[in-house]
Amino acid sequence: MFPSTALLSFAYLAVVYGQQAGTNTAETHPPLTWQKCTSANSCTSQSSSVVLDSNWRWTHAVGTYTNCYTGNTWNATVCKDGASCAANCALDGADYQGTYGITSSGNALTLKFVTNGQQKNIGSRVYLMAPGSQTNYQTFNMLNQEFTFDVDVSQLPCGLNGALYFSQMDADGGMARFPTNKAGAKYGTGYCDSQCPRDIKFIDGQANVAGWTPSSSDPNAGTGNTGMCYNAPQSPTILLQIWEANSISTAYTPHPCTVTSSTSCTGSSCSAPNSTAGVCDQAGCDFNSYRLGVTNFYGPGQTVNTNSKFTVVTQFVTSNNSTSGTLSAIRRLYVQNGKVIQNSMTNIAGVTATNEIDTNFCNQQKTAFGDSNTFSQKGGLAGVGSAFQKGMVLVLSIWDDHAAEMLWLDSTYPPSKTGPGAVRGTCAVTSGNPQDVENQSPNAQVIFSNIKVGPIGSTYSA
Numbered sequence: 001m002f003p004s005t006a007l008l009s010f011a012y013l014a015v016v017y018g019q020q021a022g023t024n025t026a027e028t029h030p031p032l033t034w035q036k037c038t039s040a041n042s043c044t045s046q047s048s049s050v051v052l053d054s055n056w057r058w059t060h061a062v063g064t065y066t067n068c069y070t071g072n073t074w075n076a077t078v079c080k081d082g083a084s085c086a087a088n089c090a091l092d093g094a095d096y097q098g099t100y101g102i103t104s105s106g107n108a109l110t111l112k113f114v115t116n117g118q119q120k121n122i123g124s125r126v127y128l129m130a131p132g133s134q135t136n137y138q139t140f141n142m143l144n145q146e147f148t149f150d151v152d153v154s155q156l157p158c159g160l161n162g163a164l165y166f167s168q169m170d171a172d173g174g175m176a177r178f179p180t181n182k183a184g185a186k187y188g189t190g191y192c193d194s195q196c197p198r199d200i201k202f203i204d205g206q207a208n209v210a211g212w213t214p215s216s217s218d219p220n221a222g223t224g225n226t227g228m229c230y231n232a233p234q235s236p237t238i239l240l241q242i243w244e245a246n247s248i249s250t251a252y253t254p255h256p257c258t259v260t261s262s263t264s265c266t267g268s269s270c271s272a273p274n275s276t277a278g279v280c281d282q283a284g285c286d287f288n289s290y291r292l293g294v295t296n297f298y299g300p301g302q303t304v305n306t307n308s309k310f311t312v313v314t315q316f317v318t319s320n321n322s323t324s325g326t327l328s329a330i331r332r333l334y335v336q337n338g339k340v341i342q343n344s345m346t347n348i349a350g351v352t353a354t355n356e357i358d359t360n361f362c363n364q365q366k367t368a369f370g371d372s373n374t375f376s377q378k379g380g381l382a383g384v385g386s387a388f389q390k391g392m393v394l395v396l397s398i399w400d401d402h403a404a405e406m407l408w409l410d411s412t413y414p415p416s417k418t419g420p421g422a423v424r425g426t427c428a429v430t431s432g433n434p435q436d437v438e439n440q441s442p443n444a445q446v447i448f449s450n451i452k453v454g455p456i457g458s459t460y461s462a
Ligand SMILES: *[C@@H]1O[C@H](CO)[C@@H](O)[C@H](O)[C@H]1NC(C)=O
Pocket: 061, 066, 067, 068, 070, 075, 076, 077, 078
């Protein structure tokens, strides 16, 4: 997981959003069931839905069909500044399938990469709603718990990323804290992550108009002065990537932050290229089997065979085996064809062989790979765990990477680097150019299904 690439999907529809709620298209969340387990084979079904992030939505002047944002620029008439723009512009309902390629069926969610509706849409990001709710995200405390899902990455080539992760967000999308936000979780507002993305168009109830600079590589994106890394009061802003993957490589990566009050960042404090200057640990402590010396563990025809669906189990172990304990390890295992597959053991000089993320692993890995240990400086595993006490929101996405071409996940990164930690997968260093990926693999998709949450050991069986 690498600097400023991480969750920034720079790929948006050519029109975007406001902080009022629009009514030109009715907002109907695709339903998705998941399960809460108490012990093995004892799970109850939860009837939830998913909501599309607000950044992908059409934003138009309230009560009209006039765009507030077109391509990668704001309409200067209605968006003179952040406050007036938020007041003048409405975020509209989404045609999930037709415009964004998002469909659900029972417990399965399919996210398609390129969708040619009235306009061309690239990728998407959705959040899980609380059961039965249209206005609140589901929040999770995974301490001393286990999170499990099935995934099909067989149609996800080099340069793409089907991701499932937790982000610290207000359950109501920020409506209570920022009263000028009238759209809320129903319209997917309030995203933040440890990359402090500056491409978010509305932040804390205001439009990110000041200093907005259109992207040079992406016709649908840009960045403003303000970045989104706010957090719940008195707790660090955290991002916990359970799953970032395509058919070639995968990584799971916690990212702590040091921001301790409810705030958005500005300018370079959002995402300094040298991540020690930022408030968040953009690199994170990643576990990627290939990068850690086991090149035949994950991929087409490998031990975890990405040609077909498999189950991903992630366990959040605490210091005293209690939900109030300190997060001390994140463990991973897989189930495929009725067989439990333990995570690969590291095989890197200077790293004591392990198949989990814990503090010792993170410290040794940073040293072995010559990476600066911002993970530890920004709060480490314990810092990440503390975010769960506040509750974290589940995010699912598919994206390509305008910043680093996904090379940090599936290829050699930086491309000229050699030595330990450089190679993360078998994709060519030329493989992840977003334009190429969009042209060559428009039908790429990821399917997430069968999400289960419960005490450790309760959510899977062989
Ligand atoms: C910008 O907004 C004004 C006022 O609503 C409208 O007349 C104009 O057509 C808009 N411009 C674009 C490019 O949509």
